[in-house]
Amino acid sequence: MKVELYNYMMNRRTMLKGAAGVAAMAAVGGPAMNVSTAFAQDDIRAAILKIPGVGKGQPTDADWQKVGEMTLGATKSSIQPGEFKGVELSFMGLNNQNVHNVLFRGLSKAWADYTGATINWIDLAQADYNARLQQAIATGTVDFDVIEMGAPFEGDVCGKGLASEMPDWVKKQIDMDDYVGYLKAPVGTWAGKTYRVSCDGDCHNFNYRSDVFADAGLADEWKKAGGEGDWKAPRTWQEVNAATKFLKGKQLGGQDLYGYLDPAKGWGGFGFYFLGSRATAYVKHPDSKAFLFEPDTMKPMVNNPGWVRAIQDVLDCLPSEPADQLNADPGTTGFQQFLAGTGSMLSWWGDIGSNVNTNDSSVIQGKTAFDILPGSPDVYNHAAGKWDTLASGPNFAPNMAYIGWGIYVMARVDADPKKQKAAWSLAAHLGGKDISLWMAAYPSGFQPYRQSHFNIPEWVGAGYDEAFITNYLASQANSYNHPNAAIEPRIPGIFQYYSEAEDILSNIYAGKMKAQEGADAIAAAWEKRTDQLGRDNQIKLYKASLGM
Amino acid sequence: MTSVSTAASGQEAVAPHVTPERRQRGILLIRGATLLLGLVSLVQLLSVLGYIPFGFTNWQPVLIAYVLWSAALCWGLVLRDGEAGWRAIFVLPAVLFTVALVIFPTFFGLYIAFSDWNLQSAGGRQFNGLDNFYQLVADPYFWNALGNMVFYVATVLVQYAIAFGLAMLLNADIKAQKFFRVAFLLPFMLSPVAVSWMIGKSMLEYRFGPVTHLLRTLGWSQPTLLTSPWLAKSTIALMDAWVWIPFMMIMILAGLQALPKDVQEAAKVDGATGWQGFWQITFPLMLPVSVTTVVLRIIFQLKLADIVINTTAGGPGGATDTISSYIFRVYKDRSNVGYGTMIAEVYLIIIIFFVALLLKFTSRFMQRAV
Numbered sequence: 080m081k082v083e084l085y086n087y088m089m090n091r092r093t094m095l096k097g098a099a100g101v102a103a104m105a106a107v108g109g110p111a112m113n114v115s116t117a118f119a120q121d122d123i124r125a126a127i128l129k130i131p132g133v134g135k136g137q138p139t140d141a142d143w144q145k146v147g148e149m150t151l152g153a154t155k156s157s158i159q160p161g162e163f164k165g166v167e168l169s170f171m172g173l174n175n176q177n178v179h180n181v182l183f184r185g186l187s188k189a190w191a192d193y194t195g196a197t198i199n200w201i202d203l204a205q206a207d208y209n210a211r212l213q214q215a216i217a218t219g220t221v222d223f224d225v226i227e228m229g230a231p232f233e234g235d236v237c238g239k240g241l242a243s244e245m246p247d248w249v250k251k252q253i254d255m256d257d258y259v260g261y262l263k264a265p266v267g268t269w270a271g272k273t274y275r276v277s278c279d280g281d282c283h284n285f286n287y288r289s290d291v292f293a294d295a296g297l298a299d300e301w302k303k304a305g306g307e308g309d310w311k312a313p314r315t316w317q318e319v320n321a322a323t324k325f326l327k328g329k330q331l332g333g334q335d336l337y338g339y340l341d342p343a344k345g346w347g348g349f350g351f352y353f354l355g356s357r358a359t360a361y362v363k364h365p366d367s368k369a370f371l372f373e374p375d376t377m378k379p380m381v382n383n384p385g386w387v388r389a390i391q392d393v394l395d396c397l398p399s400e401p402a403d404q405l406n407a408d409p410g411t412t413g414f415q416q417f418l419a420g421t422g423s424m425l426s427w428w429g430d431i432g433s434n435v436n437t438n439d440s441s442v443i444q445g446k447t448a449f450d451i452l453p454g455s456p457d458v459y460n461h462a463a464g465k466w467d468t469l470a471s472g473p474n475f476a477p478n479m480a481y482i483g484w485g486i487y488v489m490a491r492v493d494a495d496p497k498k499q500k501a502a503w504s505l506a507a508h509l510g511g512k513d514i515s516l517w518m519a520a521y522p523s524g525f526q527p528y529r530q531s532h533f534n535i536p537e538w539v540g541a542g543y544d545e546a547f548i549t550n551y552l553a554s555q556a557n558s559y560n561h562p563n564a565a566i567e568p569r570i571p572g573i574f575q576y577y578s579e580a581e582d583i584l585s586n587i588y589a590g591k592m593k594a595q596e597g598a599d600a601i602a603a604a605w606e607k608r609t610d611q612l613g614r615d616n617q618i619k620l621y622k623a624s625l626g627m
Numbered sequence: 628m629t630s631v632s633t634a635a636s637g638q639e640a641v642a643p644h645v646t647p648e649r650r651q652r653g654i655l656l657i658r659g660a661t662l663l664l665g666l667v668s669l670v671q672l673l674s675v676l677g678y679i680p681f682g683f684t685n686w687q688p689v690l691i692a693y694v695l696w697s698a699a700l701c702w703g704l705v706l707r708d709g710e711a712g713w714r715a716i717f718v719l720p721a722v723l724f725t726v727a728l729v730i731f732p733t734f735f736g737l738y739i740a741f742s743d744w745n746l747q748s749a750g751g752r753q754f755n756g757l758d759n760f761y762q763l764v765a766d767p768y769f770w771n772a773l774g775n776m777v778f779y780v781a782t783v784l785v786q787y788a789i790a791f792g793l794a795m796l797l798n799a800d801i802k803a804q805k806f807f808r809v810a811f812l813l814p815f816m817l818s819p820v821a822v823s824w825m826i827g828k829s830m831l832e833y834r835f836g837p838v839t840h841l842l843r844t845l846g847w848s849q850p851t852l853l854t855s856p857w858l859a860k861s862t863i864a865l866m867d868a869w870v871w872i873p874f875m876m877i878m879i880l881a882g883l884q885a886l887p888k889d890v891q892e893a894a895k896v897d898g899a900t901g902w903q904g905f906w907q908i909t910f911p912l913m914l915p916v917s918v919t920t921v922v923l924r925i926i927f928q929l930k931l932a933d934i935v936i937n938t939t940a941g942g943p944g945g946a947t948d949t950i951s952s953y954i955f956r957v958y959k960d961r962s963n964v965g966y967g968t969m970i971a972e973v974y975l976i977i978i979i980f981f982v983a984l985l986l987k988f989t990s991r992f993m994q995r996a997v
Binding site for chain 1: 684685743745746747748749750751768832833834835849851853854856859939940941942943944945946956958959960961962963
């Protein structure tokens with residue numbers, strides 16, 4: 080998130096006043112009067128939200144450095160100036176433009192200046208990340224001390240004893256209790272030990288065109304066509320499918336309309352999350368945490384009737400979707416289609432919502448609303464082998480796709496207490512409570528992930544439109560905190576499973592295989608993969624990741 | 628003649644102008660370095676196999692020992708054999724370099740190909756005999772990609788015909804000849820990755836791409852160039868041709884410029900038409916160049932991957948997949964090193980056989996043509 084949020088922020092005068100004050104305080108910062116102690120915590124949070132401020136474009140390196148300096152208070156309370164002089168840390172992360180490592184450089188400069196440590200950055204393209212990490216692990220050449228890593232890789236790193244256990248002082252400094260529910264243990268932990276400083280929370284939410292579903296003309300046509308219920312934003316996948324088929328051939332404001340957008344092209348394994356978002360309401364039963372594999376055997380559940388229904392939904396909807404959908408990966412679907420006005424419904428991470436008002440190619444400002452992923456009137460009970468209709472109503476199961484980025488310290492620093500403390504101090508700084516608010520509010524590659532990020536009055540007080548913020552943040556908060564959230568297994572090789580599935584899904588979507596036949600092929604490929612990775616070990620780690 | 632001469636009795640060669648002491652130093656140097664390399668390799672091997680409790684943390688010391696051994700071998704040969712040694716080290720570094728970076732990796736690749744090695748496997752690398760090969764034989768994605776390769780290789784002939792035509796044009800006396808030669812060569816100078824983004828992802832983009840816009844203007848309401856199997860395959864082949872036709876064109880142009888002009892002129896005097904001049908004189912004379920060009924181009928084509936990976940990721944439904952893009956997925960997305968290496972090694976053998984057969988066939992064809 081995100082530029083559009085601060086586009087709602089306070090007026091220019093207020094911003095300049097705040098920024099001038101911040102700059103003045105920063106100028107006199109130092110041992111005698113550091114910036115962080117000049118503000119009460121609430122003041123710091125309000126002040127950093129004004130950097131760079133409304134109408135100033137995307138934050139620059141100078142802004143990142145300023146924020147890094149203003150949020151150094153927690154470090155200063157536990158670390159002496161120059162305490163890590165002579166310590167060199169290698170930090171591996173992504174090199175995406177203006178986010179991730181690029182951002183971390185600026186945010187950690189004040190930390191490095193204060194502590195005396197040197198940080199060597201290892202930048203990776205997102206597509207190279209998995210391969211680089213796995214090669215380092217497999218060849219015993221882990222050459223980094225701190226890593227920005229997604230929770231799905233915890234099985235590869237924490238499960239193999241390669242990560243350093245988080246000291247108690249770090250837990251206190253970063254206020255882990257503030258994390259949203261699903262990011263608390265077992266996420267970030269293995270065998271009862273905590274390893275992760277979260278800096279992101281991930282979930283797919285439901286993005287839809289409010290103008291389409293509020294259009295009176297379409298409502299009339301929906302009625303005439305015998306559509307079930309009122310014309311409104313769908314709340315179940317059945318309604319999504321019906322709306323998608325209905326909208327084919329319709330126009331609004333002279334533009335062709337389409338319904339839901341299914342990314343049918345693979346994305347290095349990430350494309351599987353999008354089938355997952357369609358499937359979780361069908362397959363994530365409230366009585367069980369498992370929805371991809373049976374915990375006791377690692378037998379895939381991906382060919383059960385719930386998953387097959389989700390695949391069939393895609394097959395049924397594809398003819399009503401844009402003609403190039405078979406060659407549309409999630410990136411294309413989100414940024415070249417939905418933001419550009421093609422399609423009325425989409426599951427994606429929080430980035431879509433944050434780009435609606437800021438991306439130059441977006442034409443849907445003021446026409447977008449958000450919710451948690453749609454549900455289903457029935458859910459497949461894998462254990463019982465039958466569909467259940469819940470007394471509580473439709474089954475909702477938000478897909479916590481990827482579980483967010485975190486900062487992990489590698490075990491190789493443990494032999495040197497000074498280096499270990501330095502590494503954890505850096506991780507704690509970048510995952511700190513106040514700095515995280517700024518990262519949630521500005522382009523960073525990270526979404527809100529702390530309970531304190533959902534304090535609506537704080538955003539409103541900073542100048543945001545209440546209705547917009549409430550709707551957008553609620554779609555994420557309600558996903559994170561949902562009691563039936565689908566949390567993927569943090570087991571080694573999870574992206575191998577996804578990649579195998581993508582190949583087969585491509586065949587299914589191209590009409591070369593039926594839904595059940597394809598799902599069976601995915602299950603067979605996953606069984607082979609589990610055998611290759613070591614079934615007993617996978618079961619053990621899978622259970623550990625589920626907290627069983 | 629100062630080269631090493633071997634005595635008929637089987638005694639060691641004696642190089643003139645090399646003192647026995649110097650020769651002895653050379654022998655000692657070579658033997659010492661060889662011993663060091665052997666020792667370091669043995670220790671590391673035994674350590675890795677678990678026979679001894681000590682060893683190096685990785686194979687880097689072995690590499691350093693190999694480099695030292697290579698230097699000592701070159702130096703030792705000079706000391707031992709004098710001028711003959713000097714002559715040997717004109718070639719020896721290249722040989723040692725090739726051994727280290729081509730021959731050893733190829734054979735080491737075979738060793739990996741016969742193992743079950745997934746980087747994320749709990750058990751690490753395990754020898755699994757021919758399992759990877761059997762998996763490959765039954766792998767529909769491999770055979771699908773191989774089938775696609777037949778199509779892509781076949782398009783080389785079309786590319787050759789176009790390249791020949793362009794080369795003939797550029798060989799003619801036309802205005803701005805130099806400009807056109809450079810202009811036609813430009814696509815070849817572009818990275819295929821850039822081409823796949825500029826053309827595949829931008830110009831052919833369904834909504835805003837200028838090419839699709841033009842196609843709509845021409846009456847094609849849904850110009851989806853990359854979503855139906857044959858169209859997607861043909862579009863990939865077109866982009867690939869756009870990059871590589873200039874390479875073939877420049878090779879053929881060089882050949883055309885080397886042709887003796889008097890033969891053509893004599894044919895004209897004898898009343899040959901333009902077509903007869905081309906088909907009965909130019910084309911046969913150009914056969915050696917053409918064969919070299921086509922064979923080289925086929926070898927490049929067999930490695931087609933970048934455009935496919937970037938534009939379609941092998942889809943829709945594997946319609947555009949190539950062996951290389953499939954290997955890319957097996958390695959990169961699935962960390963399946965053992966199986967990926969098996970595919971690569973088998974594909975290497977297929978390429979070697981195919982190219983050998985191709986050369987044999989063209990050699991016979993050319994003999995008949997001559």
